[in-house]
Amino acid sequence: MLVIRSCSWVKLWGNSHPVRWSLPQVWAPRSPHRGLRTSPCTSKHYSFFKELDREFVKFQKKLKESLPSNDWSLLSPTASLPPERADVVIVGGGVIGWSVAYWLKKLENRRDGLRVVVIEKDPTYAHASTVLSAGGIRQQFSRPENIQMSLFSAQFLRNINEHLGLVNEEAIDLQFNPSGYLFLASEDGASVLEENYKAQREQGAQVALLAAEQLKKKFPWICTDGVALASYGLENEGWFDPWTLLNAFKRKAQSLGVYQSHSQVIGFKQSLREMTTEDGESVNFRRIRHVVVQVPSSPETHSVECALVINTAGAWSGRVAEMANIGTGDPGSLEGTKLPIEPRKRYVYTFHCPDGPGLDCPLLIDSSGAYFRREGLGGNYIGGLSPTEEEEPDPGNLDVDYDFFQQKVWPLLARRVPAFESLKVRSAWAGYYDYNTYDHNGVIGNHPLVHNMFFASGFSGHGLQHAPAVGRAIAELIVHNEFKTLDLRAFSFKRFYTEEPVLERNIV
């Protein structure tokens, strides 16, 4: 395949044509302009093509005979390669990546003004955080920006067919379950919960505070020992199907002309410029010129010339940033400031309990951090718990530790809901959090030195629900050069250097 790709005449017809070897037919002698091409050289050229075409047909026949029932073709392995040039390359085709792509196309000021490519290494999304998440959406955050992003996302999801609907396709059904989040707080946490509640009401979220007695009255199946206060989301909270949202974004973006490529980014080609600040300090400015990608299971690499790169690689965005020489300078300097995002493994357990809470079951988050929610109506629930720093599991694979449920999660759940003493684990899966070790919040905006790399990652578990808002914010930053609707400057990369953490107290 390498030989064929390097033939210059093959390149003439572009990368995307599926039956490249049959195309010389178009140039066959029935062309009306034949009179212009009567030199012996041209006719020789023609016969060369004809011979070649015939050889290709023979070769293909032979191949089919030797490999029956195999649709592998020697000549079309490059279908998933990206175009050679693009304006914006989005690294990571999760829900955030596709949302950014959609909003870029939506906000571009003329049709096909931007050529956007989304690069995703795994088209099956087997390890993607998007589809392995529990799919919740809530307004109960402590930062006003997070609350506003959730409010916008809820509005977006409610009218999803106005935004992402396609002509001639079925309406999108997100399978939204409108059941609120219920946060429980102990004596120590009650004041924080109340402050958060005030912030949420101020931003326009519909949340109610419940004292222990009210809680017991509303949800008789909860054991309220040790609970001082609870906050319950009344509107725009619940859970939905992440896969549907991802696909809706993807299909809409593709219909608007976004390219996708199933390949892996292995590096960047950058240009370097040294500059001195007013204080006489020298700073290295870098600019990404090419993104180098590799097709999986092939040594072939390909570089995409680009103007902007958006790092939406989620849990792996730290690694992508490193490829762009972010965090490789002296520690303590801006060049040496790393993107503090790393993958963390989180388990989600499915369990069955016939006597568990019924229709009124919210997504309950205990003061201990354990959570569960209803899944369907047949007495099935899913739940989990974030492990402590010390017992953080190895994120190398996605194997599930069932003992963790037995030893850590179950006692907490059974203490809160006595009916869960008789639960039975059905199955479990593990997914990755794109964990921001600095302040558990997303990074939105470009890097101060590698000026054309934008970040939209590190959301530490609430990336799915903020995807519509984050996509819009990044697109505004690119198209209008500033945030237009929501001011998210607090989430910029600079905060890691200037040490201004954006603290979010409601992290699950």
Add this chain to the structure above:
Amino acid sequence: MMPEDTGSHSDYIPPVSRVIVPFMWMRSSRAASLAVCVQTIGALPAVTWGASRPSSSSSSPVSAVRHRLMDFLDKYFYDIEAAISWSVRLKQWNLRRKNAHYAYTERRYGPYVAAAYFALSKRGGVRFQGHTDWLRTDSKGQISWDFLQLKEVPVECVDLSESSLTFRGLDNIVSLKELRELYLRRCPHLDDWALSRLYVFQDSLEVLSLAGCPRITERGLAALHHLKNLRHLDVSDLPSVQSKGLVRILLEEALPGCHIVGLDYYEGLEDDDSRVVPTADLRH
């Protein structure tokens, strides 16, 4: 230049057919899918006008017309697609307009009159507290404006049946703190999101009818657990609700004092084992 023996000639042909045949197939299937779409939108007369002109080579007039129709649809594929997407957007805009919040009326006359005006302009009805008869539009759709005097009288019952009510349209009635009866029969745009907003009536609502709403599912019905004072709930004829018997049992559990009409115990109880299994279970 031409191949000499027939064997190599037959070798020569396949590449072309391989290019052309899928392309032809794509053309016709694309046009056919558009034809279906155009029919649903109601733009077909404009299309058949182009195709029904007398054709000169009519061995079979039907197939000729069909051929020309397909040809037309194929030729103007992107134009028709754009027209359809505009008509969809127009519909969405119209729906938003119909569900606009009557903020001016609410400021000027208070929430009760505003809600009554909203319901009447949607061909619905209202009943004020202390009145026995419903206030409705007459057969010509005219409204008698006497209710403007009832600024201070709370609205007890609202009937918005067969209206295009959505989540957004509920803005107009959520401020009715004394609402006791709400009828939302056969509302084609009422969905689960809208149901989740009925919690605002949790202290007052006694009668609720959702009969015949095609978009309501069991996920939205779960949000009715807030309505602790509900005495009568009509959930008959909801085509999107799955495992109806189970939903009924769970609803009765969540609303102990409520009389539920419409969902039968035996509906969907035999074959819903597969439906109740969580999707996450199947996925992993």
